Amino acid sequence: xxxxxxxxxxxxxxxxxxxxxxxxxxxxxxxxxxxxxxxxxxxxxxxxxxxxxxxxxxxxxxxxxxxxxxxxxxxxxxxxxxxxxxxxxxxxxxxxxxxxxxxxxxxxxxxxxxxxxxxxxxxxxxxxxxxxxxxxxxxxxxxxxxxxxxxxxxxxxxxxxxxxxxxxxxxxxxxxxxxxxxxxx
Amino acid sequence: xxxxxxxxxxxxxxxxxxxxxxxxxxxxxxxxxxxxxxxxxxxxxxxxxxxxxxxxxxxxxxxxxxxxxxxxxxxxxxxxxxxxxxxxxxxxxxxxxxxxxxxxxxxxxxxxxxxxxxxxxxxxxxxxxxxxxxxxxxxxxxxxxxxxxxxxxxxxxxxxxxxxxxxxxxxxxxxxxxxxxxxxxxxxxxxx
Numbered sequence: 001x002x003x004x005x006x007x008x009x010x011x012x013x014x015x016x017x018x019x020x021x022x023x024x025x026x027x028x029x030x031x032x033x034x035x036x037x038x039x040x041x042x043x044x045x046x047x048x049x050x051x052x053x054x055x056x057x058x059x060x061x062x063x064x065x066x067x068x069x070x071x072x073x074x075x076x077x078x079x080x081x082x083x084x085x086x087x088x089x090x091x092x093x094x095x096x097x098x099x100x101x102x103x104x105x106x107x108x109x110x111x112x113x114x115x116x117x118x119x120x121x122x123x124x125x126x127x128x129x130x131x132x133x134x135x136x137x138x139x140x141x142x143x144x145x146x147x148x149x150x151x152x153x154x155x156x157x158x159x160x161x162x163x164x165x166x167x168x169x170x171x172x173x174x175x176x177x178x179x180x181x182x183x184x185x
Numbered sequence: 186x187x188x189x190x191x192x193x194x195x196x197x198x199x200x201x202x203x204x205x206x207x208x209x210x211x212x213x214x215x216x217x218x219x220x221x222x223x224x225x226x227x228x229x230x231x232x233x234x235x236x237x238x239x240x241x242x243x244x245x246x247x248x249x250x251x252x253x254x255x256x257x258x259x260x261x262x263x264x265x266x267x268x269x270x271x272x273x274x275x276x277x278x279x280x281x282x283x284x285x286x287x288x289x290x291x292x293x294x295x296x297x298x299x300x301x302x303x304x305x306x307x308x309x310x311x312x313x314x315x316x317x318x319x320x321x322x323x324x325x326x327x328x329x330x331x332x333x334x335x336x337x338x339x340x341x342x343x344x345x346x347x348x349x350x351x352x353x354x355x356x357x358x359x360x361x362x363x364x365x366x367x368x369x370x371x372x373x374x375x376x377x
Contacts, residue, residue, distance in 0.1 A: 009360060010357055013360065014190055019191055027205050039212035047313065053310040054310055056375060057306045064237050065208045067237060068240070069204065071245065
């Protein structure tokens with residue numbers, strides 16, 4: 001798009017409909033005269049509002065331009081995209097959710113050991129077969145030991161991954177449940 | 186028309202690595218930032234240095250600018266903080282200089298600082314301001330009114346069209362012609 005001077009004047013006032021093509025034209029290699037006009041139009045506005053000439057007289061724009069030229073360019077900076085910024089939370093949430101499920105399962109097991117048959121049959125394990133030698137739930141000592149081993153192994157594994165993924169800290173009560181039976185016979 | 190659309194477009198281009206787009210933001214806002222900084226830093230040379238530092242800080246931080254506020258508002262905050270930091274650094278020196286004038290009265294640091302411009306620069310600044318005032322006075326009434334309502338009163342084209350009872354296209358043309366008349370006098374002074 002060819003940028004005429006009246007369009008440039010409207011761009012200075014933010015009154016131009018097609019902003020992007022106008023700025024492309026302004027930034028084009030052969031747009032130096034337009035860029036100087038852009039600067040003077042803004043200066044005129046400042047002068048009319050009682051100010052502005054000091055920066056012009058000191059060549060401030062050129063000084064800053066030189067300083068910026070020495071700066072590294074800003075490339076692939078983050079735009080408001082919140083979803084990518086939080087993408088690291090997804091594995092954290094997945095791990096936390098799975099750990100919570102295991103923790104709840106473990107709690108139900110431990111509590112049931114002391115209270116007798118669970119009030120929540122759906123929470124009981126598949127190995128809870130009647131007639132099998134074991135506790136009130138019908139879980140044998142060896143199965144219970146295996147559950148504890150796997151639960152603790154899972155929690156230890158989670159802790160290791162948490163450190164490497166900078167995940168939030170494990171809730172204390174989860175740790176307590178996980179290691180509750182570790183020291184018991 | 187959408188406000189600050191040009192700024193948003195320029196900021197987006199800077200964030201994609203186009204430094205020239207930042208130059209346009211500097212050219213647009215340098216005067217206002219100098220004026221703002223000058224309220225804190227009285228020495229004109231220091232005010233220019235602080236302004237330059239503020240723009241460089243803004244450039245470096247622009248990667249984190251998310252457009253939650255207008256670019257100008259964000260730039261304003263950076264400039265004010267930079268000016269305050271400059272004053273804090275000065276605060277480590279005595280506020281009253283150990284210098285006495287011919288009348289034996291102490292000369293304050295502010296008074297010493299206010300003498301930072303060269304005579305040539307002061308002359309050019311005065312000349313530019315006088316030229317603009319004279320050219321404005323000589324403009325046809327409709328052009329002077331249009332540019333005044335826009336630049337001094339800050340009205341939109343639509344509001345100016347209502348005030349002057351004319352189409353928006355006419356407003357746009359009048360403002361442009363006023364600018365061109367002013368620019369014709371300003372350009373030789375700047376380029377000399």
